[in-house]
Amino acid sequence: MSGAASNLLQLWYIPSSKLFLRSSKLHKGLFLESGKEVSPSMCFCRKLQTTTYEVVKGSYVPIARTKPETAKEEKIPVKLETVGAFQRLPMVKPSVDILYSALRKAKKISPTKGIVNIAKREKNRGARQLDALMKELGIPLREYMENFPNKKYLHPYERSLIELTLGDGNYEEVLGRVNALKKKVVSVGKEHASLCAKSTTKREAEERLSEGMKKLEAIFKLEAKAVDDLLNIAKTLRAVPVVDLETPTLCLVGAPNVGKSSLVRILSTGKPEVCNYPFTTRGILMGHITVNYQRFQVTDTPGLLRRCDDDRNNLEKLTLAVLSHLPTAVLYVHDLTGECGTSPSNQYIIYKEVRERFSNHLWVDVVSKSDLFQKSPVHKITEDGDEETLEMARYRKAGPEGAILVSVKTEAGLDEVGNYTCFYMCNSLFKF
CATH class of the missing domain: 3.40.50.300 (P-loop containing nucleotide triphosphate hydrolases)
Incomplete structure (x- = not known):
């Protein structure tokens, strides 16, 4: 065996009894025990061959490899609704029913059990009631927005019915007003619930609760016509006869x-x-x-x-x-x-x-x-x-x-x- 090969083997082989590594609780990293012999070491890293060669005039020449062409991601076409989307419209409640049902349910909310301090209990009750009122008003509006179809995804026949029956742009305009009302209710509700939760006295919590209730009620009443317009749209579209595209x-x-x-x-x-x-x-x-x-x-x-x-x-x-x-x-x-x-x-x-x-x-x-x-x-x-x-x-x-x-x-x-x-x-x- 040649000297170079012998040296290489000596460097490769390191007796495990000569090297002790321990973790230190006082210092990060590793340390060596004193008095122990350490031999020089060499670390080898084996890599997979990823280059292809060809013989050119007796020499190896790497072949330039191009990255494989990845298949282009095909855009998934948006599936148009089949006819009958109008019969799947949600039942829209009159705005007055939504409001008074929300007020009635919110006022029934009691404070979290176990709060002894009167001020803390009152601000907890106020924040919970305002949060409940916000949700009772906002959830129906959110459901309407999710379940009324986007006009551009409808079948062309039903898209034409919307435009010709309701007027061009009226459907989108009413949905936009409902969505704006939902956002406003959520924003104002969170704001006043947060203010009520930060109250320091029982009286302050009661005042902020009353103020928040009146504010949410006023905002909803001001824009309630959007909900009633959506109700009329749902009635009109639901009355359109269902046409089966598979039937002559x-x-x-x-x-x-x-x-x-x-x-x-x-x-x-x-x-x-x-x-x-x-x-x-x-x-x-x-x-x-x-x-x-x-x-x-x-x-x-x-x-x-x-x-x-x-x-x-x-x-x-x-x-x-x-x-x-x-x-x-x-x-x-x-x-x-x-x-x-x-x-x-x-x-x-x-x-x-x-x-x-x-x-x-x-x-x-x-x-x-x-x-x-x-x-x-x-x-x-x-x-x-x-x-x-x-x-x-x-x-x-x-x-x-x-x-x-x-x-x-x-x-x-x-x-x-x-x-x-x-x-x-x-x-x-x-x-x-």
Whole structure:
């Protein structure tokens, strides 16, 4: 064995009997007992080889290694709510009920048992009651904020319903006011509970308790309208019919007062209001048809007038939202008698616009009030004098090509309409 190797082994081997290490209670670290022999030592640290080499012209050359590409973290898409979010809204209590229930419960809070000193007991009672009042007012508000959905995560159909039913921005504005009230109640409640806990006398604790109670009550009453507005929003949205996206939907569309609601009453379980004035339908009305043990949806929608989208009212926009966001087949209803208040010429223009916009929908055309139309097809028609094209003349005579003539009074054509709709539904011809 060479001298270098022998020295290396001597340095490596250190007899354990020659070195004693002890912990000192007086000094930090380690010390050696006196009189003991210490040999030089060498510490080796073994590392794993992490470099790869290749032979280049008889020499080892390290290969530059690039860090493995880490898979990019995929952003988890936010899952949109399915329809039906409005039916899951929490029950909102009237503001007056929340306030007086909170006051009643807070005043029942007693001081912690075992406190003998009168001043300490009174300040403990005051702080506990103010804390209880703050929680009884703030917890319902917090629950409302947590359980009312964020509009941007809703299904596009229900998002449209919020905007068109409540007005653009009103939903967020009311929730913002409720949230601001919650923060103010918590802030003021903590402040006055802390002041009461720091009282030095019984009288001071009583005064601060009374002051804190009045302050919290005044703040809540001042902003209580936000809670009542949220209550009205919950009632309005909860009354919206639930639409199942997995169930095919037959949507009745047409000008106001052409007879859509009457057809819904006959074809389905829906019972919409039927009156002889425009915009009878003030929202989406839902009915159902059961065919071969399968259930299908039928919706009645507000009527459409001849005007551009910017001039449409919220009821008309609601109809367009249904057609845009729900998997629907369209049952378009025409009234060529002129009694509905919209001339056949204007109905034709509305029809062509809607048909082109929603060309991907399955389509059934129905001419209503056929009993009146067949008796006097011309003299009740009021036109604006524009030159009629061949297509317009054909439309005035019998509606669009292939339209079914129906009459609610004589029940003519109703079976045919029912057969058409059942055929579409049972053969799964809806385009989702």
